[in-house]
Each structure stands twice: as structure tokens, then as C-alpha cells.
């Protein structure tokens with residue numbers, strides 16, 4: 011069973027259709043790139059997949075749960091349990107350290123997690139993404155790529171099954187983008203599925219499957235080596 015299954019998803023804003031007939035199946039540990047011209051609806055689609063927005067019609071199954079039937083409260087609960095989200099600019103508090111920025115969202119949680127587990131996980135991820143030496147540095151002193159990696163770690167703290175990334179390398183140069191991309195690819199080994207919206211051919215080249223979003227649906231691209 012795929013982790014994510016979208017069937018005939020459509021989205022309208024005030025009666026105007028952004029896209030329709032979107033079908034997508036994402037396997038465990040698969041990275042997916044979604045391309046498409048500006049304004050076609052990539053962010054809208056990713057917001058739906060991330061549980062931030064509702065579909066107008068169609069079915070969205072995530073890990074056996076039907077998100078298309080849920081209200082916004084239940085969606086928020088699924089999001090906390092199963093989904094990580096990062097965007098082009100991860101919002102950060104400049105005067106706080108990388109570590110503090112990673113744990114800020116946890117301050118607002120009603121149910122506190124075991125802090126030893128959290129510390130261990132941050133340690134593992136920061137080694138994996140090679141920013142372990144920067145955890146106690148203030149965010150304002152870090153480079154764009156380093157900040158983006160802090161954002162990825164923050165989105166992974168709750169061990170999501172799915173990571174949704176909206177142009178995560180859009181503000182980065184090619185070399186730094188590649189480092190971030192390699193980090194995202196590392197997640198496959200842990201079985202995390204990743205869906206990335208991107209304009210970059212380089213990003214798409216590093217994903218397992220590439221789709222083009224059109225008003226009439228998602229079209230799979232065949233990869234040429």
C-alpha cells in the first residue's frame with residue numbers, strides 16, 4: 011500500500027479551478043519531484059498533501075487514514091503525528107541558536123515528549139546533515155544552506171512518515187542546494203517519503219520520480235540519463 015494515495019484530487023478557489031484529476035501514489039522511502047510553471051498550483055497541491063488545506067473533491071489517503079474526510083482539527087492532529095513541512099525560507103528567530111530554533115515548536119506542545127529522546131534525535135540528525143558543530147551558533151551567523159538544514163531537522167523531530175518540501179532549495183546556489191538535496195535523499199534510508207515542489211532540473215534529477223503538474227492533472231516524466 012502506498013504511503014500517499016491521491017485519487018482525482020481537484021482544488022478550486024472561489025469557483026475557479028486550479029487543477030483537477032490529480033492522481034498520485036507515493037511509496038515508502040520514495041522521493042518525488044513536482045514541477046510546473048509558476049501559478050499552476052504546486053504549493054496548493056503540497057499544502058493539501060501537508061494537511062494544511064482541504065481538497066475541493068477527490069480522495070487523499072495517508073498511511074491508511076482518509077484526510078479528505080477530516081475537519082481542520084483532525085488534519086492538524088495528523089500533521090503533528092505524520093507530516094513534516096519545509097518551504098523556501100524556513101522561518102527562524104535570528105537571535106536564537108540553531109538548537110533553540112529546532113526546539114521552539116516543542117515549547118507550544120501540550121504533551122511534552124521525553125527530552126532525552128529529542129536530544130538524541132537532534133544529535134543524530136545534525137550529524138547526518140553535517141551541522142552538529144553549528145547547533146550552538148546563532149542562526150544569524152549561519153549560511154542559507156545551513157539554515158535550511160536546521161529547518162529540515164526541525165521538521166523531522168517528530169519522526170514524520172512524510173516530508174513535504176515546497177521549493178526547499180529555491181533560495182540556494184547549486185552547490186548548497188545539492189547538499190540540502192543529499193540530506194533529503196538520506197531520509198529514504200529511514201523510510202521517509204519526500205515530496206518536493208521545484209523549478210530546478212537538478213533537484214528533479216535527484217528524485218526517484220518526476221511529475222509535471224498541469225491544470226488537467228499530474229503527468230509522469232520519464233527520466234533521461
Ligand SMILES: Nc1ncnc2c1ncn2[C@@H]1O[C@H](COP(=O)(O)OP(=O)(O)OP(=O)(O)O)[C@@H](O)[C@H]1O
Nearest residue numbers: 023024028046047048049050051052053054055207
Ligand atoms: N488562498 C488562496 N485563495 C485564492 N487563490 C489562491 C490561494 N492560494 C493560491 N491561489 C491561486 O492558486 C493558483 C496556484 O497558486 P500556487 O501558489 O499553488 O502556484 P505555484 O505553482 O506554487 O506557483 P509558484 O511556482 O510561483 O510558487 C494561483 O493562481 C494562486 O493565485
Ligand SMILES: [Mg+2]
Nearest residue numbers: 052053054176
Ligand atoms: Mg509555489
